[in-house]
Amino acid sequence: QVQLVESGGGLVQPGGSLRLSCAASGSYVNFYNIGWFRQAPGREREGVSCISSSGRTTSYADSVKGRFTISRDNAETTVYLQMNGLKPEDTGVYYCAAGGGPSVSLNVERYVYWGQGTQVTVSS
DSSP states (O other): OEEEEEEOOEEEOTTOOEEEEEEEEETTGGGSEEEEEEEOTTSOOEEEEEEOTTSSOEEEOTTTTTTEEEEEETTTTEEEEEEOSOOGGGOEEEEEEEEOSSSOOOOGGGEEEEOOOEEEEEOO
């Protein structure tokens, strides 16, 4: 079992920045790939970014490339999502999730354990 707790969400103006944290605990947590997903009202959950268990491989959705950066600190079992240049369309509930597999993926179905989410609102 893996437990995930997100933090760092909030209200920010367009162009601003936030750093989300995903604190992981449980069995073999450092063996899992970690993904960040978001869900806006009335829309399906979508993949934002993911990172391999080693931290050496990352992937980003086209909509956030060049603005968001994912990283992980396995000593602290925490994964971060640095979000810069935020836009109103980045608004939503952000979830982190843990999953296995030989490669990173933004596919929701590849992830087994999910956090409760943290709200990000980008508005002036």
